[in-house]
Amino acid sequence: MQRHREKPERMEKVIGIDLGTFNSCVAVVEGGTPVVIPNRGGYKVTPSMVAVTEAGKRLVGHIAKRQAVTNAENTVFAAKRLIGRKFNSPQVKNALTTCPYHIVEGPHADCRLQLRNKVYSVPEVSAMILQEMKIIAEDYLGEEVRKAVVTVPAYFNDGQRQATKDAGQIAGLDVIRIINEPTAAALAYGFGKNIDRTVAVYDLGGGTFDISILEISSEGVFRVISTAGDTFLGGEDFDQRVINWLVEGFKQEHDIDLRQDRMALQRLKDAAEKAKCELSSVLETEVNLPFIISSARNEALHLVRVLTRAKLEELIADLVERTIKICLMTLEEARLEKDEIEDVILVGGMTRMPKVQKGVSEFFEREPCKGVHPDEVVALGASIQGAALVDDSEDMNMVLLDVTPHTLGIMVVGGYFEEIIGQNTTVPTSSNKPFTTVRDNQTAVKILVLQGESKRAEENELLGEFQLTGLRSAKAGEVTVEVAFEINADGIVSVHAKDVETGKEQSITVTSTSGLTHEEIDAMMREAQDYSVQRREDEETEGAKQEAQTLIAEIERLFPEVEAVVAGSDFGRDAIDKARTVVDRARDLMERNDMSALKEQIDALSRTQRMFKGVVGKST
Ligand code: AMP
DSSP states (O other), X not given: OOOOOOOOSSOOOEEEEEEOSSEEEEEEEETTEEEEOOOTTSOSSEEOOEEEOTTOOEEETHHHHHTTTTTGGGEEOOGGXXXXXXXXXXXXXXXXXXXXXXXXXXXXXXXXXEETTEEEEHHHHHHHHHHXXXXXXXXXXXXXXXXXXXXXXXXXXXXXXXXXXXXXXHTTOEEEEEEEHHHHHHHHHHTTSOOOEEEEEEEEOSSOEEEEEEEEOTTSEEEEEEEEEETTOSHHHHHHHHHHHHHHHHHHHHOOOGGGOHHHHHHHXXXXXXXXXXXXXXXXXXXXXXXXXXXXXXXXXXXXXXXEHHHHHHHHHHHHHHHHXXXXXXXXXXXXXXXXXXXXXXXXXXXXXXXXXXHHHHHHTSOOOOSXXXXXXXXXXXXXXXXXXXXXXXXXXXXXXXXXXXXXXXXXXXXXXXXXXXXXXEESEEEEEEEEOSSTTOOOEEEEEEESSOXXXXXXXXXXXXXXXXXXXXXXXXXXXXXXXXXXXXXXXXXXXXXXXTOOEEOEEEEEXXXXXXXXXXXXXXXXXXXXXXXXXXXXXHHHHHHHHHHHHHHHHHHHHHHHHHTTSHHHHHHHHHHHHHHHHHHHHHHTTOXXXXXXXXXXXXXXXXXXXXXXXXXX
């Protein structure tokens, strides 16, 4: 006989967040079923945009997007492309030329974003989006949410993963697991289906491309066989091609470079993306931007141009080709033939483009699977993983075995890169390597830990410098230090060191190369909490004001009728005078922003409104 295992009455909810380059989405498992949580506007996805207004107010999501054209310099989009990147990386250099907002160098050679007169770290900006998703979930669930599973592109390196975790912490979320976006998509696809299948997940979003090959077993094991991608290839690059085409055309016609004007650039960006999306369902569209710029003679100039689907496909053909090459590489890594892939799952907004769908189905020689929503599937998968981590009941039984997308190693003599943990190794994993001293009486060793696929160390991503200190004084080669490298289930790397002879654990100093310090994170967390409290207060204030205004409008509307009925009696006139006083006082409190008194005054307004309704009701 088996003991019946009771579920705890109230299991803590873990939300799944797809922190996208362009849009973010939050989901939760309810009664064994994952559901996407709509935001207040009823939308299931929220733009990953943050802005600061002239008055210093923070805007996140749709409201930030709506004002992006008029406040381009202070509106951040696609922060995910910058997260965990160094200021002097080629990707950031590229962003410097294409982004209308200000990217500046931070104190750890990282990049930071200037909004109005304040400089923010990238994780801080991502935290604002995560905080928004947390609030959306809390509004829906009616309870505080503390735990989350956040997704990242499979191809994210350690720095990018760590920075995403930092963002969660700043937002007041305990990120209990980071999972890869394609893996999350496969989870949502295979969850509860009891299937044995080998699938490919092709994920082309706004900023990144990922491909993963997975084996799904009917016992609920999701095993990633290989993964690859490009963290700088996505919808934005497609938009950029359209922008370039529009800019070049305009230049030929008017000899003016629209890129010099931030506002024009933002309008072009919006128009290019809109045209690209429209061309997924129609064959041609007109880009029409009146008053885009003024000529040297101060004439207003307009941009009007027709873009056909065929032209768009020509402009972006090589980008689709790049994704297909990566698919081929991943298949080879997995040692699989195309016909061994039984289903292809499309994820990300860009997979709505017919040219992308055609490219994928031609390559895999099969139609991609229908029935998964490209914008929601990643968040749904994250919520499933979240629920499985806190709920050990039968129906949430599943195991996720992911891989590390990059080779982990160290720099050795001659500037070469020595592999310690190979690409596509199942995580969590660990590996040890012994190191010996190279000089007599050497008491410290410096180890550079890198991630990447190049044989030359300098071409890979530097994760950190590890200084092993306090070594025993001895001849060169006589001291052996064993260094253990570990990648946890989040894909995050850690390093420990031990003196082999004495067994003594070495103290190692990690010099963060682009991350944030604990002190910085603490300070940012406090600010985020203050914002959260302030926002709730503002919302309460707004709610109270609206309630008072509605009641006042109703009382005002009833005044003439009530006066006509009761004006004949002293008691009636007295009641009317009192009602006037109640309304006047409420208005005065609103003007003075005296919220605690206004909340009390709302009771008085409600009583007056009920009394008025009673009087009018009786007279009819
Ligand atoms: P995601 O990061 O998954 O939210 O994907 C966002 C990207 O998908 C953006 O570059 C969008 O412009 C693009 N996208 C959304 N809808 C469409 C569509 N109908 N056709 C082409 N691209 C689209």
